[in-house]
Amino acid sequence: MQEVPDLIACEGCDALYERPRLRPREAAHCPRCGTLMERGWGRAHERMLPLTVACLILFAIANLFPIVEIQLQGLSSETTLVGAVVQLTHGGVSEVALLVLATTILFPLAQLCILFYLLVSITTRGVRPAGFNILVRAMQVLRPWGMIEVFLLGVLVAIVKLSGMARVIPGAALWAFMVLTVLLTAVLAFEPKAFWRIVFAREQAREDQTRP
Ligand SMILES: [Zn+2]
Numbered sequence: 001m002q003e004v005p006d007l008i009a010c011e012g013c014d015a016l017y018e019r020p021r022l023r024p025r026e027a028a029h030c031p032r033c034g035t036l037m038e039r040g041w042g043r044a045h046e047r048m049l050p051l052t053v054a055c056l057i058l059f060a061i062a063n064l065f066p067i068v069e070i071q072l073q074g075l076s077s078e079t080t081l082v083g084a085v086v087q088l089t090h091g092g093v094s095e096v097a098l099l100v101l102a103t104t105i106l107f108p109l110a111q112l113c114i115l116f117y118l119l120v121s122i123t124t125r126g127v128r129p130a131g132f133n134i135l136v137r138a139m140q141v142l143r144p145w146g147m148i149e150v151f152l153l154g155v156l157v158a159i160v161k162l163s164g165m166a167r168v169i170p171g172a173a174l175w176a177f178m179v180l181t182v183l184l185t186a187v188l189a190f191e192p193k194a195f196w197r198i199v200f201a202r203e204q205a206r207e208d209q210t211r212p
Pocket of ligand 1: 010011012013014015030031032033034035
């Protein structure tokens, strides 16, 4: 079998280079245009699974416990972020409600679930799970929306919009959101394209083992 050279293309100017061997925390920039081409992750993906699980638990706490107390027509009720978003929709601010829903719940949850699924299959069985290609591409599409600034903006918009008629409860949900913000920064910094490299390295190692 002919050896395929391990090449990498610069996203900035399309120049091809041989893939550099990077140590953890090292980064390779294109010598021609300076675009960041690759980061050395080392074995970082092994830390990703526990972090992702922690994020999913915090996510559940943040969204299942009440975060605001809403006063409407003399009645006060405690509600979760989703509950608050639903109230916003009834109040006729549906664009804001949709934005908050997508940036604080849908996009991060979708990303965490995909990450969890991919990491579990790769770390436990060392194989490409079903739908690998589509899921890695989906993560790349979702990535700009999963940025922590967008997440924070969503939470802030919700709180500011609700502040007229609501009081933020300093309880479990609020603390979970705060810790989640920090953990999400670490988890979402992981580049989805690194999955290809992990899987490719494993498959090559297995091929080398079976070769006489
Ligand atoms: Zn370049």
